[in-house]
Amino acid sequence: MSTTPIVESDGTSRTKRPTHADERTTMLAFLRWHRETLEFKCAGLKPSQLAEQAVDRSALSLLGLVRHAAETERFWFRQVMAAEEAQPLFVSQASPDAAFEVANADAQLVAQAWEAWRAEIAFADRFVAAARSLDISGDEPGEGPVSLRWVLMHLVEEYARHNGHADLLREQIDGAAGL
Template sequence: MTGRRGQFFDGERSGDRFAGPATGDERFLLTDVLAAQRATLELKCAGLDAELALRSVEPSTLSLLGIVRHLADVERRWFRRVLAGQEVPALFSSEADPDGDFDGAAPGPGAVAAAWEAWRDEVAFAQSFTAAAPDLGVEAEDEWRGKVSLRWVLIHMIEEYARHNGHADLLRERIDGAIGV
């Protein structure tokens, strides 16, 4: 289906993301909405490779690849470092280069595949951690936020993905005119 500004995203991959139940168990609802947001990111990036590194507009370093790298770091931070207490470094940013996730998003050999692999690994860890947690009230101490619960982290992750998926809408439209949900 073609829109006034370009191609609409359509088909199986886009239509079922938000079709889950809207009532029921809190853990299921939160993880289902988060899964839909994660699927939206994949959809916004589908069919692209080196184009993922195209920047929005100067002076911004925002790109789809940067968003994938950023969300891999965000998943890692909240689920591995904060909730699971693992002492692991960020993957794409650091204290010395806090914007490395975006600034370093270049279409070099294997960079796109490495970013997706890191993101998928962190998502898998987050899903396993959440499924194994005795309840959503599991708490941990965070240096920025103080005491946080798994419930709060899931809500924060939904918000984080929703914000960046909005950016991804605009970035994808700029690349090839594709629009949609």
């Protein structure tokens, strides 16, 4: 698999996705692409811009998406697949949408979100690399067994949907558009 970065016009880069590879390599490449896309959409913004709720009647912000992505990675890889007793990072039963509550963000809050997100991705990457196959199962609370294959596909879908949100948010904030 090629890990050659594609350099975008603004100097940021994402890793090229292979056009011919096995299932695991392809799935991981698309997941990495979407993770990099979320980071790309947030690049160069101030904490206040990252926390900006740029769509009327919505608490959605780029910083909220990063925090939500950290929670999602943590849930699926630590709690479901690795069966760890990992507590949520930003949400609770009393406040299930707390990941999106980022008004008045400062540099420390932004750094905490990126650090959490990167730590969860690193855990997920180690877990997947150590998995003997995509058929290993974890137990989703209230639902039952799910395969690693299903979790990876779900994460690709999750990032793809939220990167669409990120596109719109970024364009509203400063007019930046495109992948």
